[in-house]
Amino acid sequence: MAASSLASSPILASNIAVPPPPPPPPPPPLPMMPSKGSVPAPPPTKPLKNGAAPPPPPPPPPLPMMPLKGSVPPPPPPKPLKNGAAPPPPLPMMPLKGSVPAPPPPVPLKNGAAPPLPPPLFGAAKNLGPKRPTTRLKRSAQMGNLYRVLKKKMEGTNQEGPIPEGRSSQARRGLTGNSNGGKQGMADTIAEITKKSSYFQQIEKDVKKHAKSIMEVKGAITNFQTKDMTELLKFHKYVESHLEDLIDEGQVLARFEGFPTKKLETLRTAAALYLKLDAIVTNLKIWKVVAPLSQLLDRIEHYFNKIKGEVEAFERTKDEEAKKFQTHSINFDFNIIIRIKESMVDVSSSCMELALQQERREMKAVENKKTPGSKTERPTKDCTTKLLWKTFHFAFRVYTFAGGQDDRAEQLTRELALQIESNLQHQ
Structure with missing residues (x-):
């Protein structure tokens, strides 16, 4: 009773705040007219019962892409066939002008075997020319440096490379002459x-x-x-x-x-050329490397100058001669040039061995003398060093001509260079 009376009292009712009424809902937005070429907005989602969250709206459809100028439009999607059969493969696209057509798809093999490798691209094939002949000669990492150091010490110059040599008459003429024609x-x-x-x-x-x-x-x-x-x-x-x-x-x-007169002349040319080159190999193999060293170097250098011009002249025309021989079904054995160079390196190595042996004998003879510091030893020492340098210089010329040297020549040139430097320090 007391509570109801208090609520009905006008004085207390004026002191209690009354909440204002809720505002009216906003008017719905006006529908926007779609512009030309635009995609219409999706309709608003309807509210679900029980306060469940509405599902996300579906993504808008992709915009159609305009084909570029000169491009080929993509083919339409295949239509589904009855009975679940697979659709046929699409027709191959015609290549554009100047483009490279794509390779055909690999054919599936039975039993899961791997497909064969594709053929190499154009220009990727290796050069199928003649193989380079094998040789035991190789470039030296020390020969050029040893030559320059010793040349500077012996001749007082720092000129690099071998001493220029005059071209012999054999180099100008070559090995093969003009054949006489028919009469x-x-x-x-x-x-x-x-x-x-x-x-x-x-x-x-x-x-x-x-x-x-x-x-x-x-x-x-x-x-x-x-x-x-x-x-x-x-x-x-x-x-x-x-x-x-x-x-x-x-x-x-x-x-x-x-x-076949032309083939007869080619046959004679090939036979004469091989006989001449084979004779060089034979002469080098039977060359007697004996003392005295000075005379030996004079003879072998004279012969080396002769064959060097002939071989180099032949190497300049080797490709032309090979084509002429092959035209008449004759495959000339050009490995004989390699055998000449290897034989020349062998003779040069034998000369270095003889020079080192002679130097060791002379050093032993000097040590056995009672007065090793006498004035009579100095000229002999100078002459010996010059002869060693002459031997080394000849070995360097042979190395340049042959395009390399073997392990034996590599070891001998190192020993000979050390001996020359030792003699120069004790002079």
Whole structure:
């Protein structure tokens, strides 16, 4: 009763605050007109019952991409087929002008085998040219430096590289000369005058007498091909044995139509060239390296100057000669050039061994003398050092010519350089 009376009292009711009414809801936004080319906004989400959160709106559809100028539009998506069958593969796209077409997809193999490797790209294949010949000679890391140091000490100059040498006449001429051509045109121009000549009568006799053997040689030369130089020399000897009795080979062979005259000349050139180069190898292998060292160096340097010009001239025309030989089915063995250089290095190493042996004998003889510091030793020491330097200089020229040296020459040049420097310090 007391509480109800207090609530109904007008005085107390005026002291109690009354909350204001809630504001009216805002008006709904006006619908926006979509602009040209824009995507309309999604409709508002409806409120769910029980206060559940509304699901997120779906993403907007992707904008269609305009194809670039000159590009090919993508193909439409394949239509689903009945019975769940896989759609056929899309048609290949035509390549643009100037573009490289894509390689075809690999064909699936049975039993899970790995597909074969793709072929190499254009220009990625290795050069299939002739292999470089193998040799035991190699470039030296010390030879050039030892030569420059010793040259400065012996000759008082710091000029780098080998001493320039004059080109020999053999280098200008080369190993191969111009071959003599046929002489069959002569017979046509003087046929009327020489019908009664005994010389041309002998030519006609040779044509009849040696016709069978010449036809055999003709067929053998036409079918001949080899890579073996021994077989080349043997066949060359066989051909010459059948043609050496002709009074005039050119006139006689001109009577046989289709005789391989050019191949015959190439065969002779190849055989003569190989015989000459092989003779150089033989001479170097049998070269006697004996004292006195000074005379030995004079002889071997003279021979080295001769063959150096010939070999270098041949190396300049080697590619041209190889093509000419291969045109007539003759594969010339150019490894003989490597054998010449290796043999020259062997002779140079033998000269260095002889120089070191001679120096050790002289040093031992000096040590056995009672007065090792006498004035008579100085000239002998100077001459010995100059001879050692001459030997080293020759070895450096051979090294430059051969393009390298083997382990034996490498060790000997080091020992010889140390000996020269030791002599210079004790002078």
